[in-house]
Amino acid sequence: MRIINRKPSRVAALALGLLPFVATIVAYMVASHYRRLDNPADKLLPSLESMGQAFWRMAAVPDRRSGDLLLWVDTFDSLWRLGTGMAVSAFLALMLGIAIGFIPHIRSSLAPYLATFSLIPPITILPILFITFGLGEVAKIALIVIGTAPVMIRSTAQAVLDIPREMIIKAETLGASVWQMITRLVLPQVLPKLITALRLGLVPAWIFLISAEAIASTTGLGYRIFLVRRYLAMDVILPYVVWITLLAFLLDRLLLLLSRRAFRWHHVGGDAL
Amino acid sequence: MTEKNIQKLSVQGVAKYYDGLPVLERVNLDVEKGAFCTIVGASGCGKSTFLRMLLSQERPTRGEIFLDGIALPEEPTPDRGIVFQKYSVFPHLSVAENLILARELEEAPLTGKLFGSSRRSAFSDIGDLLEQIGLCGAANKYPAQLSGGMQQRLAIAQSLVKRPSILLLDEPFGALDPGIRLNMHELLLGLWRDLDMTIFMVTHDIHEAFKLGTRLLVFDKIRHDPQAPEAFGATITYDLPLSAPEFGAENASPEVIAGTISREKQLPLNSSKSNLS
Numbered sequence: 001m002r003i004i005n006r007k008p009s010r011v012a013a014l015a016l017g018l019l020p021f022v023a024t025i026v027a028y029m030v031a032s033h034y035r036r037l038d039n040p041a042d043k044l045l046p047s048l049e050s051m052g053q054a055f056w057r058m059a060a061v062p063d064r065r066s067g068d069l070l071l072w073v074d075t076f077d078s079l080w081r082l083g084t085g086m087a088v089s090a091f092l093a094l095m096l097g098i099a100i101g102f103i104p105h106i107r108s109s110l111a112p113y114l115a116t117f118s119l120i121p122p123i124t125i126l127p128i129l130f131i132t133f134g135l136g137e138v139a140k141i142a143l144i145v146i147g148t149a150p151v152m153i154r155s156t157a158q159a160v161l162d163i164p165r166e167m168i169i170k171a172e173t174l175g176a177s178v179w180q181m182i183t184r185l186v187l188p189q190v191l192p193k194l195i196t197a198l199r200l201g202l203v204p205a206w207i208f209l210i211s212a213e214a215i216a217s218t219t220g221l222g223y224r225i226f227l228v229r230r231y232l233a234m235d236v237i238l239p240y241v242v243w244i245t246l247l248a249f250l251l252d253r254l255l256l257l258l259s260r261r262a263f264r265w266h267h268v269g270g271d272a273l
Numbered sequence: 274m275t276e277k278n279i280q281k282l283s284v285q286g287v288a289k290y291y292d293g294l295p296v297l298e299r300v301n302l303d304v305e306k307g308a309f310c311t312i313v314g315a316s317g318c319g320k321s322t323f324l325r326m327l328l329s330q331e332r333p334t335r336g337e338i339f340l341d342g343i344a345l346p347e348e349p350t351p352d353r354g355i356v357f358q359k360y361s362v363f364p365h366l367s368v369a370e371n372l373i374l375a376r377e378l379e380e381a382p383l384t385g386k387l388f389g390s391s392r393r394s395a396f397s398d399i400g401d402l403l404e405q406i407g408l409c410g411a412a413n414k415y416p417a418q419l420s421g422g423m424q425q426r427l428a429i430a431q432s433l434v435k436r437p438s439i440l441l442l443d444e445p446f447g448a449l450d451p452g453i454r455l456n457m458h459e460l461l462l463g464l465w466r467d468l469d470m471t472i473f474m475v476t477h478d479i480h481e482a483f484k485l486g487t488r489l490l491v492f493d494k495i496r497h498d499p500q501a502p503e504a505f506g507a508t509i510t511y512d513l514p515l516s517a518p519e520f521g522a523e524n525a526s527p528e529v530i531a532g533t534i535s536r537e538k539q540l541p542l543n544s545s546k547s548n549l550s
Contacts (some may be wrong), residue, residue: 166360169330172349174375174435180385184374188365265365268417 085144101160295506
């Protein structure tokens with residue numbers, strides 16, 4: 001049988017899915033082992049045990065200076081910044097996206113401006129933000145908003161434009177006002193797509209969060225890994241990277257679950273993403 | 274312009290151009306109340322454009338359309354219902370929610386949604402309608418979970434909730450199986466009788482057009498320039514009165530249909546049944 005027609009069983013699919021992860025870990029362990037044979041004090045490829053110990057130290061042993069459990073303080077602060085930034089972006093995406101997508105006059109006045117604005121590389125605005133808002137939370141959240149909102153607004157506006165014209169006409173023949181069309185037709189049709197936009201927006205949002213924290217911060221996951229970099233503390237950096245990845249993965253799955261629960265009609269047709 | 278008997282719908286010298294090219298030219302039509310006009314014609318001859326103009330989805334480039342003697346409003350209004358071939362129902366609402374939507378919009382101008390007891394009473398009021406269209410068991414399903422025929426039954430029922438005096442159908446059964454189509458014909462004819470509507474229906478199926486209509490409108494180009502095929506638009510080339518459609522009329526033989534065409538022009542609604550035995 002041709003290979004394109006051979007489908008793995010459930011168990012085989014699971015095993016195949018795990019294979020690259022296991023292979024990476026094994027390859028790392030082997031490399032780490034041989035490096036530490038040469039130099040037991042090697043910092044570059046620490047053993048899994050020392051990484052585990054470092055992670056435990058960050059998560060469960062209070063910091064000597066501040067008395068905080070650093071991992072949890074970092075995680076909480078980073079997620080708070082990320083969440084606030086994405087919430088503001090989602091709000092802007094809904095308000096402006098629906099206005100731009102639904103009302104031609106607003107589209108004419110805002111769409112070209114938005115298209116231009118979204119081309120500014122957000123990181124170049126970071127110095128401006130630090131100068132105007134200081135080094136506090138506002139500047140970091142603003143960077144996340146500026147980095148993610150324009151694309152999310154545009155994809156929401158496109159989602160509104162993608163609503164079949166027939167449905168809008170039908171709503172008009174049922175006597176709907178513009179406001180009613182927004183609340184009963186546009187909003188419900190756009191919300192599941194806003195969640196998709198959020199999930200895609202989270203990818204750059206993490207980059208902007210880590211960058212802003214690396215440059216000017218006193219807490220946060222990004223701050224921590226750039227701080228311990230000075231001591232070549234790979235035993236802290238690597239678990240933090242895995243932790244950040246895990247958080248990002250969980251956020252993504254959570255949003256997908258929310259979409260499936262809240263907008264069952266959207267997933268009836270069966271989409272894989 | 275005061276006539277003794279104002280026509281239900283009057284189309285006067287209508288032309289429609291897209292990018293300077295004519296699609297429809299010199300369309301004139303008077304339709305009396307209660308007529309069932311079926312519209313046929315080749316692809317791209319402007320039948321759907323004509324229907325969209327009747328709906329005010331598009332405006333004529335020239336000419337005017339009068340409804341009950343008054344110029345059509347500039348945008349779609351509840352006095353003209355519409356059923357499209359697809360996308361007619363709202364995918365995010367269940368069958369029952371689709372049907373109570375018009376009432377919700379009317380009674381809740383701010384939110385467009387009813388809650389509590391008024392919502393329950395709206396649901397109980399559509400029980401008969403659900404039964405009539407045979408969707409009782411599917412009241413809580415989403416349109417994506419229904420078959421094509423069920424979706425179109427829902428679309429027709431939804432378009433009739435506001436009691437429009439004119440119902441426009443744009444190839445409503447184009448995507449349905451022949452067997453399902455027959456059911457839909459019965460449903461549509463029954464509703465047409467009960468609700469005293471004027472219906473315009475665009476179809477590709479000439480048999481369907483003959484069977485359902487009291488009047489058959491054929492759109493075609495009368496002028497043709499082989500050097501510039503797009504130079505002229507289409508217009509109504511045949512305007513045939515048919516006998517009033519009957520239940521079970523799908524058994525009519527082609528000869529009977531041919532006989533119907535050759536009959537001299539008379540008011541379609543009071544034509545005798547003898548032509549369709």
